[in-house]
Amino acid sequence: MIVAGDLLLLAGGLGLLRLACPGPWPFGVAGGLGLGFLCGSVALALATTLLGVAGLPLWPVVLALGGLAAAGLRRGRPLPDGGRTAGLAGVAAGALGAWLAIAAASGRVVLNDEYAIWALRGRALSLADGLGSPVFTDAAAQYQHLDYPLLVPALVGWADRWSSGAPEGPAHVQVALLAGAMLLVVGWAVARLAGPLAAAAAVLLAVAPTRFAEMTQRVHADVPAAAFAVATLLLVAVWLRDEEDDRLLRVAAITAAGAVYTKNEGALYGLATFAAAALVARRRRPVALAAAAAALAYAPWALWTRAHGIHSDVLNRATLRPSRLLDELDRLGAIWSGMSGAWPTALWALVAAAVAGALGARAGHARLVVLLAGTVAASLAGLAFVYVATPLELEGQLRVSAYRVQLYPALVVLLSIPLLAGLAARASPESPRS
């Protein structure tokens, strides 16, 4: 059943992709499969949220996915064209994704954030057929992070339903599949921009961040948030090349909505990406529209949490008082130490990315360099701000979360190396493209 459920999710995602992206299919096989799964997950999360917020049973989610699949098919079968260049990188991405998913199939819910937050919310969603369980509202009983949106819980909850009573392995597989989808998108996008060799390097490097493979085996939202954010960034990067195909930004709006629906960091990553894009784009309006669409998708969940008096434990009126924030600025040294300690290869990666950036900029791709560097800088600055604001004990927070929340900036730095170097190796100085 779980295989059928995931195929339905993929078909719905491909349908949504097709609706957002009529005309010639730009994603090839690898990009199509990766973006299809990501978009399907977003559709699942949004439909589950809308029905849950409205107090309705969740079964129409299946109809929504089926409807999207049918609507996409009516628009014409997606045919691979220019995206076929993913080639070896696409195969490598598929193989790595399958490896991660197979390993995750034996996973059990044994880690704190799994049973205290993500798997708990997912299973409650499934068993209560909506948001009726106190797990979603009972702050007095100290259920954690009631403000967290429903993408990962929806994936867990539907895996729970589709796997008929053996939910733990399938729930883990959903997270690993999102990682695999990200790898496929990396293969497609980098191949399209910088060629197949750079794409193969990018796919391999995407598995390289410290503890990435480990994180794909957990029912946590860090890998999903990074997967959606990386897809968003790469879609923006491909669009930025000539700023002609706005369909890519429509799809980026969907993947950004996915990032926003994972956890607060996902919203930060999306914001950082679109802000950096707005900095370098010649046409800012489509970028702003994509960002607004992603933010709008969050509205139902934001309204529901507000209506139930649910606020973020970390970012709220009390923690964001300017006087308090000023007082807490002396934490910056500890934050720097904790964040850099959690990313042991940062120096080498940053040096290599800086060299690739210099080569890319000289080859006429300065805007892309600024997009990537700006995204990393804004993401890290945002994370540091969250650590300044947190009312929780800082040292412990840094120890358990710094390596996880820095996954996205770490991935962007690593992917920048083959992407920019590959572009520089390919570039003709007579025709700078971005």
Add this chain to the structure above:
Amino acid sequence: MGTPGVRRTVEARSRRGRDTAATVLVLVALVGGLLGLPRARRELRDGRRASDVAVVYGIPVIGGPQAAQTPRLVQYVRRHLPRDSRIRVVNSGGVCRRIPVLQGQGLLYWLQYRLLPHTLTCSPHARWTLYVGVPPAPSAPRATVARFGRDLILVGAP
């Protein structure tokens, strides 16, 4: 300053140098990515070890030897309590103080996950009360009392 021919030659050399450096960097990235795969394999293996816990009544047990009592509690609740029952928790911190009890921080969260669709609550109106690591309050004569070792006692009001 030089002639156009010389300038073109210099530009071509510069471009070749950049292309070479960029190609080398792509190859370095490729090799770096390949070298990262064994570490990813180790991480997956370690992850499997983390999941390799004792399973009692089909329920993975975490939190050390004392927590081995919990699967019996979970089984009991699943069998005997009406669906969606609310269970009030009392532990050494009082009602709804989720301080670490037994072994392993967050054990009550783990228990909550396993007990779904039943939920732990602070409500004094809950029919069921779970005493964790503390002796139960005197209960009514016809109350249901189920003991799962020293640390977990479930009391149901008549």
